[in-house]
Amino acid sequence: MDKYPLLDLFWTMLWFFLWIMWLFLLFKVIADILRSDDLGGxxxxxxxxxxxxxxxxxxxxxxxxxxxxxxxxxxxxxxxREAAFKAYVREAAGASEAHAPKEGKHVDDLTKLAELKDRGAITDEEYQRAKTKLLV
Known part of the structure; x- marks a missing residue:
C-alpha cells in the first residue's frame, strides 16, 4: 500500500477547491455574457x-x-428583483384588504381620527360620531 502523505492530501484538496472556484467563476461569466444588454450577438x-x-x-x-x-x-x-417582489407584496396586500372584515378596513381612518382628536382639531363628540359612522 502506497503512502499518501498529509502534505499531498493538502495540495490535492487545495487544487480541487481552486478548480471548483474557477468553475463557479466560469458559470458566472457565461451567465453575465448571456444576460448583458450592452453586447450584441x-x-x-x-x-x-x-x-x-x-x-x-x-x-x-x-x-x-x-x-x-x-x-x-x-x-x-x-x-x-426587489422592486418586483415589493410590487407583488403590495398587490397581494391590496387584494387581501378587499376581502378583509369591515372592522379591519377602517383602521387607518380610525388612527387618523384619533390623531385629529389628540391634536385638538376635533372634539370628543365629533370623534365619537365619526367613529360610529365608520364602524356601522
Missing part, C-alpha cells in the same frame, strides 16, 4: 468562444475587461 458569441476555448485566460480577461460592469449588472438585477 457577435460580441456575446466572441466572448463565449474565448471563455470556452481558452477557459482560464478567457475568464480572467473577461473579469479584467468587464468586471466593473458585471458588478453593476448584478446590482441592477437585484434591485429589479
Amino acid at each position: 457577435w460580441g456575446k458569441a466572441g466572448w463565449l468562444i474565448v471563455a470556452l476555448l481558452l477557459p482560464y485566460v478567457g475568464v480572467l480577461v473577461y473579469v479584467i475587461v468587464r468586471g466593473k460592469s458585471m458588478g453593476k449588472r448584478d446590482v441592477k438585477e437585484a434591485q429589479d
Whole structure:
C-alpha cells in the first residue's frame, strides 16, 4: 500500500477547491455574457468562444475587461428583483384588504381620527360620531 502523505492530501484538496472556484467563476461569466444588454450577438458569441476555448485566460480577461460592469449588472438585477417582489407584496396586500372584515378596513381612518382628536382639531363628540359612522 502506497503512502499518501498529509502534505499531498493538502495540495490535492487545495487544487480541487481552486478548480471548483474557477468553475463557479466560469458559470458566472457565461451567465453575465448571456444576460448583458450592452453586447450584441457577435460580441456575446466572441466572448463565449474565448471563455470556452481558452477557459482560464478567457475568464480572467473577461473579469479584467468587464468586471466593473458585471458588478453593476448584478446590482441592477437585484434591485429589479426587489422592486418586483415589493410590487407583488403590495398587490397581494391590496387584494387581501378587499376581502378583509369591515372592522379591519377602517383602521387607518380610525388612527387618523384619533390623531385629529389628540391634536385638538376635533372634539370628543365629533370623534365619537365619526367613529360610529365608520364602524356601522
